[in-house]
Amino acid sequence: MFISGFLVFPRSSQNGVSKTQSAGNQRHKSSLVGTSETTRATTENHPPFCEWLAGILDGDGTMKVSKQGYTTLEITMGLEDLPLLRYIQHMLGGSMKMRSGAKATRYRLQHQLGMKQLMNCINGHVRHSARLLQLHRVCQVHDIPVILPKPLDAQSNWFAGFFDADGTICIAMKHQLPQLSIRVTNKHLQDVESYKVVFGGNIYFDSSQNGYYQWSVQSRKDVIMMLDYFKSSTFRSHKSRRFFLIEEYYSLYDLKAFQPDSIHHKAWLAFLDKWNKLMI
Incomplete structure (x- = not known):
């Protein structure tokens, strides 16, 4: 109401x-x-x-x-x-x-x-x-x-809110192959550890910007687990809209559309255009 x-x-x-309180605990x-x-x-x-x-x-x-x-x-x-x-x-x-x-x-x-x-x-x-x-x-x-907060699980909406604040989804080229990763960063280790406990992945320390911790998942299995969580929880940040493109990314990846000589390369370029526009 x-x-x-x-x-x-x-x-x-x-x-x-x-x-009720005891006399010694007033x-x-x-x-x-x-x-x-x-x-x-x-x-x-x-x-x-x-x-x-x-x-x-x-x-x-x-x-x-x-x-x-x-x-x-x-x-x-x-x-x-x-x-x-x-x-x-x-x-x-x-x-x-x-x-x-x-x-x-x-x-x-x-x-x-x-x-x-x-x-x-x-x-x-x-x-x-x-x-x-x-x-x-x-x-x-x-x-x-x-x-006090109770332990988090894969149905906790807290993960969606914290991602909306401190998360990102990105694609980077590594050894001439595209690599999709989902990341959450924070100055304190304990504030990203819950992601690793529930969704797997790894935590890295970056010494730049006075130091911060970054949780990241890159394997398809872990990314799909996060995608399943996304489908059951409500994200509201502009960057979270990239979750809608993850399945298309893997479809094009399996076709090797990222290779310049692929017959699907135009589809890959169109995908990247959509991907980048979601961060504007």
Whole structure:
């Protein structure tokens, strides 16, 4: 349901955390950290949007608490992903502003009722190292116990959101052969390890740009596994549209259409034209 442009989710008693506290544990409840087991009934009632949104926030978002105690959410993405940010604005309310000279758009939510509803939405799904700390601070302001994230699996929509923020699909020539790869990068190793655990592939360290970790799958088997995940989860970034061309890529690859003397080479060039236009 929507009230004044904000999502309203079903509520349960204290998000599944018991109100009973022992005499020696009379802390403010916002300092409590619940477990996924004690709150599972609440988090599973949320739509997949919440888990996808948590992935977006883990990659490109930030949550802040001002000196006056007001909380805000900000997500900054390139201009090409304006439709994605408009979708979030449609779901949560908030405002958007073009970043001058940066070719980027900043989405901001600062309505305090909206922020409280946002916390109830993403709580239990946020898992990025820095974002968990931000979540705890914001939840403390809104008197909401923090829920620790439960393990991810191949049906988790978080992967789609984090890919929309920090992922890419590319084709590079290697030994005169095209190589398709799906990649996700982040400064912290633990924030890309879940992809390797669930989808296979490898993690590499790149020392450029002050260092970052990159998860990558290149084998057809692993790429197809990601393609199957794509068909069951909703991606919304402009780069995710390349998933629709993966099957065509392998069909042309098997025909060796990438070779200049192939009778299918014109089809390969037309494919590359479509592929490159999806990143504009």
